[in-house]
Amino acid sequence: MSGVVLPxxxxxxxxxxxxxxxxxxxxxxxDAAAADERGTSLxxxxxxxxxxxxxxxxxxxxVLAFVLVALLAPVIAPYAPAGAQWANQVTPSSxxxxxxxxxxxLDSFGSDLFTQLVYGARQSLVIGVVSTAIGLSFGxxxxxxxxAFGGWVDTLVMRVVDIMLSIPSLLLAVSIAALVGPSPTALxxxxxxxQVPIFARLLRGSLLSQRRADYVLAASSLGLRHRTVxxxxxxxxxxxxxxxxxxxxxATAIIEVAALSYLGLGDPNPTVAEWGRMLVRAQxxxxxxxxxxxxxxxxxxxxxxxxxxxxxxxxxxxxPTFRR
Amino acid sequence: MLRFVVRRLALxxxxxxxxxxxxxxxxxxxxxxxxxxLLGERATPAAIERITAAYGFDQPLPLQYLTxxxxxxxxxxxxxxxxxxxxxxxxxxxxPATVELALAALLVAVLLGIPLGYLAARRxxxxxxxxxxxxSLLGTVIPVFFLAYLLKLVFAVQLGWLPxxxxxxxxxxxxHVTNFFVLDGLLTGEWDAAWDALVHLVLPAVALGTIPLxxxxxxxxxxxxxVTGQDYVRTAEAKGLARSVVRxxxxxxxxxxxxxxxxxxxxxLLLSGAVLTETVFAINGIGSYLFESISxxxxxxxxxxxxFIALVYALVNLLVDVGYGVVDPRVRAA
Numbered sequence: 246m247s248g249v250v251l252p253x254x255x256x257x258x259x260x261x262x263x264x265x266x267x268x269x270x271x272x273x274x275x276d277a278a279a280a281d282e283r284g285t286s287l288x289x290x291x292x293x294x295x296x297x298x299x300x301x302x303x304x305x306x307x308v309l310a311f312v313l314v315a316l317l318a319p320v321i322a323p324y325a326p327a328g329a330q331w332a333n334q335v336t337p338s339s340x341x342x343x344x345x346x347x348x349x350x351l352d353s354f355g356s357d358l359f360t361q362l363v364y365g366a367r368q369s370l371v372i373g374v375v376s377t378a379i380g381l382s383f384g385x386x387x388x389x390x391x392x393a394f395g396g397w398v399d400t401l402v403m404r405v406v407d408i409m410l411s412i413p414s415l416l417l418a419v420s421i422a423a424l425v426g427p428s429p430t431a432l433x434x435x436x437x438x439x440q441v442p443i444f445a446r447l448l449r450g451s452l453l454s455q456r457r458a459d460y461v462l463a464a465s466s467l468g469l470r471h472r473t474v475x476x477x478x479x480x481x482x483x484x485x486x487x488x489x490x491x492x493x494x495x496a497t498a499i500i501e502v503a504a505l506s507y508l509g510l511g512d513p514n515p516t517v518a519e520w521g522r523m524l525v526r527a528q529x530x531x532x533x534x535x536x537x538x539x540x541x542x543x544x545x546x547x548x549x550x551x552x553x554x555x556x557x558x559x560x561x562x563x564x565p566t567f568r569r
Numbered sequence: 570m571l572r573f574v575v576r577r578l579a580l581x582x583x584x585x586x587x588x589x590x591x592x593x594x595x596x597x598x599x600x601x602x603x604x605x606x607l608l609g610e611r612a613t614p615a616a617i618e619r620i621t622a623a624y625g626f627d628q629p630l631p632l633q634y635l636t637x638x639x640x641x642x643x644x645x646x647x648x649x650x651x652x653x654x655x656x657x658x659x660x661x662x663x664x665p666a667t668v669e670l671a672l673a674a675l676l677v678a679v680l681l682g683i684p685l686g687y688l689a690a691r692r693x694x695x696x697x698x699x700x701x702x703x704x705s706l707l708g709t710v711i712p713v714f715f716l717a718y719l720l721k722l723v724f725a726v727q728l729g730w731l732p733x734x735x736x737x738x739x740x741x742x743x744x745h746v747t748n749f750f751v752l753d754g755l756l757t758g759e760w761d762a763a764w765d766a767l768v769h770l771v772l773p774a775v776a777l778g779t780i781p782l783x784x785x786x787x788x789x790x791x792x793x794x795x796v797t798g799q800d801y802v803r804t805a806e807a808k809g810l811a812r813s814v815v816r817x818x819x820x821x822x823x824x825x826x827x828x829x830x831x832x833x834x835x836x837x838l839l840l841s842g843a844v845l846t847e848t849v850f851a852i853n854g855i856g857s858y859l860f861e862s863i864s865x866x867x868x869x870x871x872x873x874x875x876x877f878i879a880l881v882y883a884l885v886n887l888l889v890d891v892g893y894g895v896v897d898p899r900v901r902a903a
Contacts, residue, residue: 415841542715
C-alpha cells in the first residue's frame with residue numbers, strides 16, 4: 246500500500262518519520278495509508294480504542310492535570326512566583342523544610358518551593374506548546390509544498406530539510422540564543438526550529454503515500470483543481486501521523502526546555518520558576534537537600550511520560566496495524 | 570559498493586556548503602561589529618581595524634563569504650575571545666574526552682539493549698516483557714542531566730562507590746598519548762591509570778547511555794517481533810531447521826537492520842547529551858567547553874563548535890549509511 250519509491254537522496258531518517266524506510270519494518274513506520282482508508286469513522290474508531298487503553302487514560306490524566314495546574318497556577322499556588330521574600334531563612338548549608346506556611350519548604354533563593362513548581366508547569370506548557378506550534382506550522386508548510394508539488398520544488402525543499410537535519414537541535418538553540426540573547430523566546434524558536442524538519446518529512450511522506458490512492462484519482466478525474474484536491478482531500482487524510490508526532494514532540498520539547506535552560510540558554514533571571522533552572526540551582530545542595538533537585542526532575546519526567554503515553558496510544562489507536 | 574560510497578560522499582558536500590552559508594549569515598547577523606564580535610569586549614580600535622582588514626569585513630558580502638570559506642577549509646576557526654587560544658586546537662585537545670564518553674555510553678546502550686530487547690520479544694506478553702517495555706518508556710522521559718544528578722547522588726555522594734567528578738584521580742601521574750585516558754593507560758601499561766579512568770567513566774556513561782538504551786530495547790523488540798512473523802521465518806521453520814539456527818540466521822540477522830539505523834541516529838542525541846553529562850560530572854570535553862562559552866557568548870568558539878559538530882555529525886551519518894550498505898545490499902541499489 247505504501248508503494249511510493251522515494252528518491253535515494255532522502256538522507257538519514259528517524260524511526261518516527263513517516264517515510265517508508267528501506268529495511269525498516271513497517272511496524273515502526275506509522276502507516277497512514279492503512280488507517281486513513283476508513284475515512285471519518287477512523288477518528289470515531291480511534292476514540293473507542295483510546296477509551297479502552299489504560300496507557301492512554303493514564304497519559305490523558307497526567308496531561309490534563311499538567312495543563313490544569315499550568316492554567317490555574319495563580320489559584321493553586323499560595324504565593325507569587327519568584328518571590329524570594331524568605332531569603333533570610335536560607336543558610337548556605339540548609340533550606341527550611343516543609344512547614345505549615347510552606348508545603349514543600351523553601352528553595353535556595355528563599356521562594357516557596359511548591360509555588361515555584363506550580364509556576365514551572367506554566368512555563369513548560371507555554372514554551373512547549375509555542376515551540377511545537379512553530380515546528381508544526383513551518384514544518385507542515387514545507388512538507389505540504391514538497392508533497393503537493395513534487396518535482397524540483399520537492400527536491401529543493403527536501404535538500405533544505407536535509408541541511409536542517411544535519412544540525413543537532415542543541416546547536417540550533419545555541420546559535421539562536423547567541424543571535425537574540427538568552428531568553429524564553431530564543432528557547433521557543435530553537436526548539437521549534439529543530440522540529441521543523443521532522444514535521445516536514447513526516448507530512449511529505451504521508452502525502453506521497455496518499456497521492457496514488459483511488460480517492461485522489463477520483464477527485465482529479467472529477468475535474469477538481471489541484472489545489473482543491475490537495476487541500477480538501479489529500480491533506481486531511483495525511484494529517485493523523487502529524488498529530489501523533491505533535492503529541493510525542495511535546496514530551497521532547499518539555500525535556501529540551503529544561504535541558505537548554507540548564508545550559509543557561511533560557512530566562513537569564515535565576516529566580517524564575519522553571520523546572521530545568523530549579524535543577525541547576527539544586528546542584529550545589531545535592532548532598533544536603535536532594536529534594537530541591539528530585540521534585541522538579543520528577544515533574545519533568547512525569548509530564549513527559551504523560552505526553553509520551555498519550556501520543557503512543559494515539560498512534561496505536563489511529564493505526565490498527567501498529568503493534569506495540 | 571564504491572559507487573555507493575562516492576555518491577553518498579557527494580551528498581555531504583552541498584550540505585556542508587549550505588551550512589557554511591548559514592554560519593556566515595549567522596556571524597554577520599550577530600549584533601554589533603563583526604570584528605568586535607570576533608575580538609571580544611575589550612578590543613582596541615587598532616585591533617578592530619586590523620581584523621576588519623584581515624578578514625575583509627570592508628569587502629562586498631560575496632567576497633567576504635569566499636574569504637571566510639577559504640579560512641574554514643584551511644581549518645582556521647579563529648581564536649577564543651575569552652582565552653585567546655586557537656579554537657581548533659582547543660577542540661582537538663578536548664574532543665577525545667567527549668568521544669570516550671559517547672562511545673562508552675553507546676556501548677552500554679548496545680551491549681545491554683539488544684539482548685534485553687530480544688529477550689522482551691521472545692517472552693512477548695510476559696511480565697518480563699511488560700517490565701522491559703515500561704522501563705524503556707521511563708528511560709526515554711528522564712532528562713539526561715536529571716538522571717546524571719540521581720546517579721551522582723546515590724552512587725557517588727551517598728554510597729561513595731564511584732568518583733563524583735572528573736576523568737581521572739589527579740593524584741595519578743598518568744602519561745597521556747592520545748588523550749583517550751583509558752586507551753592511554755592501556756598503551757603505556759599503566760594499569761591503575763586505565764582502571765581509574767574506567768571507574769570515572771561508569772556513571773557518566775550510564776547517565777548518557779540510558780536514553781539510547783531505552784530506544785535500542787524498544788526498536789530491537791519491535792523489530793524481532795516483526796521479523797518473527799515473516800514468511801521466510803515460517804519457511805525456515807517448515808523446512809525443519811533447528812530453532813537456534815532460525816533464530817540466529819533468519820530472525821536476529823534481519824532484525825538487526827533497523828537497530829543499526831537507530832544506533833546511527835543516536836549521534837546527535839549522544840553529542841548534545843554529552844554536553845549535559847560533561848557539565849554534571851565536570852569532564853573536560855567539548856561539552857563543558859561549550860557550556861563555558863555560552864555564558865560568556867564567546868562567538869569564535871560557538872561558531873567553531875557548530876561547524877565542528879556538524880562536520881562530525883555529517884561524517885558519522887555517512888559512516889552509518891555506508892555501514893548499512895555493507896550489511897544490506899538492498900540499500901546500495903536504492
